Amino acid sequence: MDDLPGVPSNSDDMLKKLIEEFLQSKQKEITKQNRESKYNYKTVVVTGSEGGKPVYRHRRNNIDLHQVPVQIEQFPNDEGEEILDFVEDEYGQRPPSRWLKRLYVDAFGVHCNRINDWESRLPDIASKLEADVTGFSKIKLVGVLRGVDFEKGDVEIRDNIKLVRSEKNKVYARGQPQNFGLREFSPLGDGIIEIQATQRKRDETVSEYATELLELVLTTLRLYLGTPIDVNVTYQIPITYSPAATQRSAGRLQTLGDTTTISPFESGYLDILHGLISRSYDERRGKFGQPIEVALDHFETSASSETNNHSGITFSIIGLESLYKHFVDGSGSSNDIQRYAALVLGQTIPDLDSITVKENLEEAYGKRNQLVHGETVPRKKRGQLQQHILDYLRYSIVIFAHIWEMETNFSSLPIEDALIDDKARDRLRSRLDTIHVDNYLNTSD
Structure with missing residues (x-):
């Protein structure tokens, strides 16, 4: 009828x-x-x-x-x-x-x-x-983003994730009925991150999911830029009627050093990188897949503005070891990891030479040994070597995340044989040629 x-x-x-x-x-x-x-x-x-x-x-x-x-x-x-x-x-x-x-x-x-x-x-x-x-509540998360500035306009990472240059006297979050304003912090060059989140499952609040999305975006930005990025104030604003009223949270204000600039033309890089990192994330467990989880943890520590030069090098080295240890048997040494990393990075990153990478890693291991064996080392600010080793780590994270999508058995890559056998080196090169790190990161100096 x-x-x-x-x-x-x-x-x-x-x-x-x-x-x-x-x-x-x-x-x-x-x-x-x-x-x-x-x-x-x-x-x-x-x-x-x-x-x-x-x-x-x-x-x-x-x-x-x-x-x-x-x-x-x-x-x-x-x-x-x-x-x-x-x-x-x-x-x-x-x-x-x-x-x-x-x-x-x-x-x-x-x-x-x-x-x-x-x-x-x-x-x-x-x-x-x-x-x-129906279980699809929505909120908008608005945060004051520090350590990055936006050149020539907003940067859209996904349909629901946008980075915008803050405007003077513009209100980005409004309470009900009180007014909670996020305004421009022009001396610090702050921008605004806006994330719209939709609840995924009934046993998780949309607020928890929005926070998870924020952390993934911050990880993406840090990997992409290789510099400290942080959010010190966030507002969670209900779009539908179920979520709690506008919530404000504030973290400790850190000194981040120089501000890095990105432009709308880099949206494509960030979109692809964010997709790769998100696919490495296990939503059910709330963790990244191994060994990406451990490497990212050490990357975040090394990239922090509060980590001094020697400590930053040490954490980057540990992060590299967490990745390349899969090609070292129980009797392997740190020298093996240096050789493996130099080979993979030299084969994958156009502007990197394997010999230079190996020399930098040898110097970095020396400084790490000074620190872990109790020698007095100056607490320098971020140095060129620290930045090199941090870059090697973030490049390696992207490489391993890409491999993780294809297969989980890292040891199947013929890295050991490629060091001594031309045919094995050709097989390795053909595998690595499918990984274009410069699609995800700006790898030029």
Whole structure:
């Protein structure tokens, strides 16, 4: 039988119709109360002083419709019962009444300034509540990004992830009803990162997922630039009605040194690199696959602005060992790892020479040995050697992440044989030729 005119054809249409009837009823109610009761509000006025103390009196003002407050805390708990009952019957859960309180404010505005044009927003309002009841709640995470500046415009990594140059006096996060503003920190050259997150599963909050996305983006930026990048303030802003109200969190402000500049032309690199890193991430376990997890951990420590020159070299060396140890048997030495890394990087990165890589790694191992054996070493700032070894590590992470996608048995690569046999070297080169690191990173000096 055909659907009857005016009768919703499915649960989503019925939910939208109930929301529409609810808002129409509230609009009429508010308009009637404003006309008949003339909402009286007390205004405290100072009329003078007596004995050195101010004297107050109350003056009653009749305010117009557009000043009627629709604060969340003034929303009656028994409103919208028909909607709540329907959602419980159709979707298997009864939402808290605060969802409807937010819907109410979203439709009419905090002070009813949008009470006469809410119908144009009804489809968006209904889709938000539908997203919540079906387990696809949404939030926007806004963070103050430090250590990177944006040249010639915004940088879009994915459809839901964007890096923007902060604008003076622009509000990037607004609370309800308070105003939480993120404004430009021009002396530090701060930018803004915006991430829109949609809940993936019912046993995880959308807030947790947004934080996970942020960490993946920061890892991508650090790998791409090879410099310290951080977020010191974040706001999580609800898009739908289920997530908590705007949440602010702040970390410790660190001195990051020079700011690195990227442009919109680099969006393609970041998009591809972010995809590669994301595919190496096990969402169920909340970790990267081995050995990427260990190497990334040491990379993050080495790239930190608070890690001095010798410690940075040491952590980068450990990160390289966590990758190339798969080609060293129990009797292997650190010299083997140096030779393997030099061979792979020299074969993969066009501007790198295997001999130079090996010499730099030998020098780095010497400095690492000084530190781990208790010798007194100067706490220098980041040096050229530290940057070289950090770059070798980030290049290697991309190479191994690429190999990880193809196969998990790293030891199948003929690296050992390639050091002494031309045919094995050709086989290795043919495997490595499929990995174009310069598609993910800017590898030129």
